[in-house]
Amino acid sequence: MSPPAETSPGVEGASPGSCIVDQFQRLATLDEDECALLAALEGEIQAFEPDQVLQAAGHEASHFFSLQSGWACAIRLLPDGQRQVLDIFLPNQIMGLHELGLPTAQSDLVAITEVQACAFARDALEEVCRRSPRLSELFFLSLAGEQATLSERIINIGRRPASQRLAHFLLEMQMRQDPSRSTIDLPMNQSLIGDALGLSAVHVSRTLGELRDRGWIETNSKRMTLLDRDALIELCDFDPGYLGTRNRQA
Amino acid sequence: MSPPAETSPGVEGASPGSCIVDQFQRLATLDEDECALLAALEGEIQAFEPDQVLQAAGHEASHFFSLQSGWACAIRLLPDGQRQVLDIFLPNQIMGLHELGLPTAQSDLVAITEVQACAFARDALEEVCRRSPRLSELFFLSLAGEQATLSERIINIGRRPASQRLAHFLLEMQMRQDPSRSTIDLPMNQSLIGDALGLSAVHVSRTLGELRDRGWIETNSKRMTLLDRDALIELCDFDPGYLGTRNRQA
DNA sequence: CGCCATCTTGAGGTCTATCAATTTCAGTGG
DNA sequence: CCACTGAAATTGATAGACCTCAAGATGGCG
Numbered sequence: 020m021s022p023p024a025e026t027s028p029g030v031e032g033a034s035p036g037s038c039i040v041d042q043f044q045r046l047a048t049l050d051e052d053e054c055a056l057l058a059a060l061e062g063e064i065q066a067f068e069p070d071q072v073l074q075a076a077g078h079e080a081s082h083f084f085s086l087q088s089g090w091a092c093a094i095r096l097l098p099d100g101q102r103q104v105l106d107i108f109l110p111n112q113i114m115g116l117h118e119l120g121l122p123t124a125q126s127d128l129v130a131i132t133e134v135q136a137c138a139f140a141r142d143a144l145e146e147v148c149r150r151s152p153r154l155s156e157l158f159f160l161s162l163a164g165e166q167a168t169l170s171e172r173i174i175n176i177g178r179r180p181a182s183q184r185l186a187h188f189l190l191e192m193q194m195r196q197d198p199s200r201s202t203i204d205l206p207m208n209q210s211l212i213g214d215a216l217g218l219s220a221v222h223v224s225r226t227l228g229e230l231r232d233r234g235w236i237e238t239n240s241k242r243m244t245l246l247d248r249d250a251l252i253e254l255c256d257f258d259p260g261y262l263g264t265r266n267r268q269a
Numbered sequence: 270m271s272p273p274a275e276t277s278p279g280v281e282g283a284s285p286g287s288c289i290v291d292q293f294q295r296l297a298t299l300d301e302d303e304c305a306l307l308a309a310l311e312g313e314i315q316a317f318e319p320d321q322v323l324q325a326a327g328h329e330a331s332h333f334f335s336l337q338s339g340w341a342c343a344i345r346l347l348p349d350g351q352r353q354v355l356d357i358f359l360p361n362q363i364m365g366l367h368e369l370g371l372p373t374a375q376s377d378l379v380a381i382t383e384v385q386a387c388a389f390a391r392d393a394l395e396e397v398c399r400r401s402p403r404l405s406e407l408f409f410l411s412l413a414g415e416q417a418t419l420s421e422r423i424i425n426i427g428r429r430p431a432s433q434r435l436a437h438f439l440l441e442m443q444m445r446q447d448p449s450r451s452t453i454d455l456p457m458n459q460s461l462i463g464d465a466l467g468l469s470a471v472h473v474s475r476t477l478g479e480l481r482d483r484g485w486i487e488t489n490s491k492r493m494t495l496l497d498r499d500a501l502i503e504l505c506d507f508d509p510g511y512l513g514t515r516n517r518q519a
Numbered sequence: 520c521g522c523c524a525t526c527t528t529g530a531g532g533t534c535t536a537t538c539a540a541t542t543t544c545a546g547t548g549g
Numbered sequence: 550c551c552a553c554t555g556a557a558a559t560t561g562a563t564a565g566a567c568c569t570c571a572a573g574a575t576g577g578c579g
Contacts, residue, residue, distance in 0.1 A: 095424055098506050103424045117420070120413030121513045125420065144409070148402040155405045156398045162412055163370030169419045170367070170375065174345055174353045176427045177467030180534070208557060217427030219536055224558055240544080240557090256348050263371045430566070458525065469568055474526060490525090490577080 037061050038137060039085040042111045046157050053154055060143040061085065064135050073114075073128040073136060080118035082138045086110055089134035090206055093117075093126040094214070104215035106168060107131075107207075109195055116162045119144065132206045167261040176217040181226045183255035184216045189236065190257045193245055198259075202244040287311050288387060289335040292361050296407050303404055310393040311335065314385050323364075323378040323386060330368035332388040336360055339384035340456055343367075343376040344464070354465035356418060357381075357457075359445055366412045369394065382456045417511040426467040431476045433505035434466045439486065440507045443495055448509075452494040 037058040093105040108114045118124040148155040175184050193203045210220040230236045237244040287308040343355040358364045368374040398405040425434050443453045460470040480486045487494040
């Protein structure tokens, strides 16, 4: 998507800038040693097609990933065929940390769009903890940030009607992409959005239509424009505080 | 509740055994230095009444807690008066880790029963990371375990009808207390259970009545017996894999 | 014994799911 | 450039789950 970021000029010839370093630079400033340590543990960039599974549920979670480009999600399939999207990952985020503590992964990591990602062996985390207390704290904070998103999703699904759920979801996606732009990428079909919000695809369509009729949003195929952000914020009582450092800073 | 655990005999005269040490001993075996480091950072035991707030939303989360006895929960109040319980904490668990990464806490930590808890300053985490890579990894795993519970709750609320939600909730509580006993403590009124599962108190009453009529559970005031555990498991397709090390081992 | 919180039960209404038919749209090949 | 195609989105009708309001029963506790 974006041209190679110029964060770590010439750290290694192999990779065009380590994406996990980018991610962590948003949380705090890293010194050279820390950048090098992270970059060394990072595997090669792998490419995935839409719907391709990066890591399947049911096995031990042997890796976690840093997402270089594209969107991905953690998703859980229920025996009756229903699905629930647990979390959505945008470029420059770390995925799969939450499964490391369990003997077997509970959810699938699936590419939504075409994806480029770097795999880290589970042991890399241990290695980092041993070599850099600071980085281990940043991993901790990254996980805590993901957890805040999950908590907010619980509130959304548990206590808000469909229109508020959608408004909240769209606002979160805007904040996590670029708070200053009203048009956002949204490479998810309505079925997947429904699986993220605990709604049926049909009801997502109806509710988006309602927001569109009120003139608050405009929908394109893989893109969406928030025409009246204030109205959406008031509708669902949106408070971006939970996003912490997960959004691109304001 | 339980008599003083005899895990670390005579580590300190002051406290009758550090509860955070107990918690971590379940994840891994700690050596003397690690026990001492943890115990040193632990504050004095504080007592709280039911409904008392240990840490309020809106301020910076300056502390996290280890729960020595009693039940507590993380809860979020919505402007329209609705509530959502995000997580429930049982004795020997760590609470509030998830708020440490955010500038302001998003949820209240509230005592459900009478509670004894030890506070840790936020800096204690940093201190631990610096002094013991092993402990910092255990903190990480503790947070990951909490996150797995949250993920399962999202599935529960997002994709399961009320009877399955309740069955799943009761089975989780049983596993987290003592998988070998069919009678469990449940010091929550139906209103609070509803707030944890995204249901109204009235509907909780009806659905519990339904499970009772089928002969699958028996309800007392602050206690509940799972008469037909297999039926409940089949009803909600319960898989305890997500609990990891959070339950008292089988 | 009486009080208050909690639980139960009934009736009616709202929200959301499901099923099914139709339309839109991007992509493909003629 | 246009017809074809399959996925996605829209729309209507119906059914079911759950909520709300409200009244009554239960039960612990002073």
